[in-house]
Amino acid sequence: MAEPRIGVVGATGAVGPVVLELLAERGHGDVRAFASGRSAGSTVTYGDRELEVEEATTEVLAAGDLDLCFFSVGTGPSSELVPAAVEGGAVCIDKSSAFRLVDGVPLVVPEVNGDAAETHQGIVANPNCSTIQLMCALAPLHEAVGLRSVRVATYQSASGAGIDRMDELRSKAPADGNVDMDWPLEGDEFEEEAKLRAESRKILGLPGLPFSATCARVPVLVGHSQAVWIETEDRLTPEEAAEILATAPSVTVAEHPTAKDARGRDDVLVGRIRPDRAGEGLALWVVCDNLRKGAALNAIQIAELLLERQALAA
Numbered sequence: 001m002a003e004p005r006i007g008v009v010g011a012t013g014a015v016g017p018v019v020l021e022l023l024a025e026r027g028h029g030d031v032r033a034f035a036s037g038r039s040a041g042s043t044v045t046y047g048d049r050e051l052e053v054e055e056a057t058t059e060v061l062a063a064g065d066l067d068l069c070f071f072s073v074g075t076g077p078s079s080e081l082v083p084a085a086v087e088g089g090a091v092c093i094d095k096s097s098a099f100r101l102v103d104g105v106p107l108v109v110p111e112v113n114g115d116a117a118e119t120h121q122g123i124v125a126n127p128n129c130s131t132i133q134l135m136c137a138l139a140p141l142h143e144a145v146g147l148r149s150v151r152v153a154t155y156q157s158a159s160g161a162g163i164d165r166m167d168e169l170r171s172k173a174p175a176d177g178n179v180d181m182d183w184p185l186e187g188d189e190f191e192e193e194a195k196l197r198a199e200s201r202k203i204l205g206l207p208g209l210p211f212s213a214t215c216a217r218v219p220v221l222v223g224h225s226q227a228v229w230i231e232t233e234d235r236l237t238p239e240e241a242a243e244i245l246a247t248a249p250s251v252t253v254a255e256h257p258t259a260k261d262a263r264g265r266d267d268v269l270v271g272r273i274r275p276d277r278a279g280e281g282l283a284l285w286v287v288c289d290n291l292r293k294g295a296a297l298n299a300i301q302i303a304e305l306l307l308e309r310q311a312l313a314a
């Protein structure tokens with residue numbers, strides 16, 4: 001394909017500008033920025049120039065002049081706008097949870113299940129930020145020795161909840177910097193916890209994987225941290241796990257990585273690999289920049305995979 005015509009919907013949020021930054025770094029020339037009517041006419045930075053923000057309407061997106069569309073809007077707007085862009089002939093990479101668990105829609109972390117992207121019918125779903133970093137760390141271990149169970153506690157940054165939550169955290173005095181939980185309850189757990197389990201099972205192709213999550217929002221601007229405990233089919237020492245992860249794509253093994261270390265980086269940092277003192281498995285600590293590999297970068301890598309394999313057409 002000649003230079004793809006690219007749309008970035010949600011260009012004024014927390015994730016959209018990172019998508020624009022990564023596209024500009026890669027030298028894409030034909031890029032349009034979209035957001036809601038509230039932002040129409042404003043500008044966003046694209047490399048060394050400014051793009052005027054257009055209102056994303058179903059009519060504009062269905063007009064047929066986009067090949068590839070990155071959506072970084074909420075589930076409501078995505079549910080309405082993505083099908084319009086698909087109708088217009090664009091392949092859509094959607095970061096909301098609107099389509100992630102829909103049968104037939106691939107949910108993709110390229111390093112883990114990249115081949116699934118090629119089965120798309122116009123939509124490829126980008127997993128939740130917490131799911132992406134967890135999959136980068138656990139899929140190589142699963143491939144080596146088989147996962148038997150996963151327990152995870154997350155410490156998720158304010159930026160994971162969008163640009164308004166980032167502004168809220170920035171504007172508060174540090175002593176008053178606490179942030180609230182912001183996920184709806186689904187039965188007796190947060191929706192975020194159920195998403196993390198369901199998405200991980202879909203990506204790994206392990207529908208019955210025992211998986212327990214506790215998610216928390218913490219007053220950190222960027223970077224999600226996770227404490228993870230796994231049991232595996234075959235026993236694995238911490239040294240063997242570190243060896244496997246050292247050669248895994250997008251993973252760097254580090255001693256005691258923090259969210260601050262992860263900020264601005266493209267890789268997932270895994271450290272504190274040690275025996276689980278309460279069981280037979282391992283404990284790990286996983287951190288990642290949720291706006292980059294946890295969102296924008298993963299979406300760009302999906303697009304690059306589709307372009308490389310000439311799989312952009314639905």
Ligand SMILES: NC(=O)c1ccc[n+]([C@@H]2O[C@H](COP(=O)([O-])OP(=O)(O)OC[C@H]3O[C@@H](n4cnc5c(N)ncnc54)[C@H](OP(=O)(O)O)[C@@H]3O)[C@@H](O)[C@H]2O)c1
Binds near residue numbers: 010
């Ligand atoms: N933040 C993360 O770390 C992360 C990671 C993975 C996935 N995600 C997902 O990615 C999506 C975007 O997240 P975010 O954190 O960037 O959110 P955000 O900061 O709240 O930004 C939302 C963006 O969507 C636009 N928007 C809202 N309603 C719209 C509509 N009806 N039509 C067109 N555009 C509309 C907003 O434009 P206006 O400025 O005009 O309102 C803004 O550009 C969400 O689905 C989120 O769950 C986020």
